[in-house]
Amino acid sequence: PIIVMPRILCLHGKGSAGAKFVTGVREALGFGDNVELVAVDAPHTNSKGLSCWWLPVPADARSYSADEYTGVADSIAALVTASGGIPFDGVVGHSQGGMLAALLLARCAITDKTSAAESVHPVDAETAGFPTVEGIVSPSTWAVIVGAAWPRPHGTLLTAGTGRCSAPSLHVIGDSDTIAPSEMAERVRGCLGGELLRHPGGHEVPTGLPQMAEWVACRVARVSDVGGGSRGKIQALQALPEPQRTKIIAELAAAHSTQFGGRTEAVRTQAYSGESADTGELPTTIVAVDEHGTTVGSIAVVVDDMGGRRPDLAPWIATLWVSPSHRRQGWATRLLKAAIQLAASAAPKGHIYLWTHTQALEDKLYGPAGFHVIERLDHRGAPAAIMAADVTS
Numbered sequence: 283p284i285i286v287m288p289r290i291l292c293l294h295g296k297g298s299a300g301a302k303f304v305t306g307v308r309e310a311l312g313f314g315d316n317v318e319l320v321a322v323d324a325p326h327t328n329s330k331g332l333s334c335w336w337l338p339v340p341a342d343a344r345s346y347s348a349d350e351y352t353g354v355a356d357s358i359a360a361l362v363t364a365s366g367g368i369p370f371d372g373v374v375g376h377s378q379g380g381m382l383a384a385l386l387l388a389r390c391a392i393t394d395k396t397s398a399a400e401s402v403h404p405v406d407a408e409t410a411g412f413p414t415v416e417g418i419v420s421p422s423t424w425a426v427i428v429g430a431a432w433p434r435p436h437g438t439l440l441t442a443g444t445g446r447c448s449a450p451s452l453h454v455i456g457d458s459d460t461i462a463p464s465e466m467a468e469r470v471r472g473c474l475g476g477e478l479l480r481h482p483g484g485h486e487v488p489t490g491l492p493q494m495a496e497w498v499a500c501r502v503a504r505v506s507d508v509g510g511g512s513r514g515k516i517q518a519l520q521a522l523p524e525p526q527r528t529k530i531i532a533e534l535a536a537a538h539s540t541q542f543g544g545r546t547e548a549v550r551t552q553a554y555s556g557e558s559a560d561t562g563e564l565p566t567t568i569v570a571v572d573e574h575g576t577t578v579g580s581i582a583v584v585v586d587d588m589g590g591r592r593p594d595l596a597p598w599i600a601t602l603w604v605s606p607s608h609r610r611q612g613w614a615t616r617l618l619k620a621a622i623q624l625a626a627s628a629a630p631k632g633h634i635y636l637w638t639h640t641q642a643l644e645d646k647l648y649g650p651a652g653f654h655v656i657e658r659l660d661h662r663g664a665p666a667a668i669m670a671a672d673v674t675s
Contacts, residue, residue: 295377
C-alpha cells in the first residue's frame with residue numbers, strides 16, 4: 283500500500299504556543315513518526331499579553347461571556363496558510379483552541395451541501411459572519427476537543443450544526459476543570475454529536491488516558507492506509523489481489539472513457555492491465571477503495587501526459603477521477619497526496635508536473651498542494667495550464 287501520512291492540526295489554548303502544544307499532544311496521544319503534527323501560533327495577543335485566537339469584547343470578558351470576538355478572520359487565514367489549502371485529516375484543540383476546533387467542524391457542516399438537514403436551516407443567518415473553513419477541514423475531518431467552553435458570540439453557529447455534523451469528534455472533559463465549565467463542554471459535544479470522555483484531571487490535555495489515545499489511533503489508521511481500515515485504503519492498482527484488480531480495471535476503464543474521452547475502454551483496459559507490479563516503474567495508477575470495497579477514485583503518475591509536446595518535463599500526475607457519489611469527502615486530496623509522494627520519488631530534476639483544463643482544480647486543489655502555472659497553451663482543443671511543483675525539500 284501507498285502510505286499517506288495523516289496531517290493533524292494542533293490548536294493550542296490561550297497563552298500557549300504551537301510548538302509547545304505539539305510536544306504535549308505528541309506525548310498525550312503517543313504519536314510517533316507516522317503522523318504530521320502541524321503547529322500554528324495564534325495570531326493575536328490580548329490585554330494581558332497572552333496569545334489567543336480572538337480578542338473578546340469587552341476586553342476583560344472570558345470567551346464564554348463575551349459579546350463579540352474580533353480577529354477570527356485573521357486566525358482562519360493563518361490556518362489556511364498552514365494547511366496549504368488541503369484539509370487536515372484531524373484536529374486536536376485545547377481550551378480556546380478546542381472552541382475553535384468545534385467551530386471549524388460546525389462551519390464545515392453548514393457549508394457541506396450534502397447535509398440532509400440543509401433545507402431547514404437558513405445558512406447565511408446561522409454562520410453569523412464566521413468565515414468559510416474550506417481548505418482547513420472537510421466533512422470527514424475528525425477532532426479531539428479538550429476543555430472547550432461555549433463560544434458565546436458564535437453559539438448560533440454551533441447550534442446550527444446540531445444533527446448536521448458527520449465528522450467524528452471526541453470531547454474530553456476534566457472533572458477538576460475550573461476554567462471551562464463542564465456543562466458548557468457537554469453543550470458543545472451535544473451540538474457536534476461527538477463522544478464524551480471524562481477524566482479526573484483539570485484544564486489540560488491529559489496524559490496516560492488510553493481511551494483518548496486509542497480513539498485517535500483508530501482515526502489515524504483509517505487515513506494512513508498502511509493496511510486498509512474501516513474507511514478504506516489507497517494503493518497501487520497492480521498491488522491489488524485478484525479478482526479485485528480485474529474488477530477495478532474494468533470500472534476505471536469505463537469511468538475514465540466517459541469522463542476523459544480519447545482512448546476506448548478496451549485500450550484503457552489493456553494499458554492498466556500492463557502496468558508493472560513495481561510502483562517504482564511508470565506508469566502507475568493509484569486507486570482508492572472505500573470500506574465497503576467500492577471503487578472511490580483513481581489518479582496516475584506517468585512519464586508523459588502531453589502526447590510528446592513537452593518531453594523535457596517528467597514525471598506527470600494525470601487522470602484524477604473521483605466517483606460522483608464520493609465527492610466532497612476529501613478523496614481527491616488524499617489521492618493527490620499519494621500521487622505527489624510517488625511522483626517525487628521518480629522526479630530526477632526535483633519537479634513534478636500536471637496539466638488541467640479546469641480553473642477550479644487549478645485554484646482550489648492543485649495550487650494549494652504546491653503547484654504553480656508555468657505555461658498556458660491550447661491542448662486537446664481547449665485552453666490548458668501546465669503546472670509544476672518543487673519536490674526537492
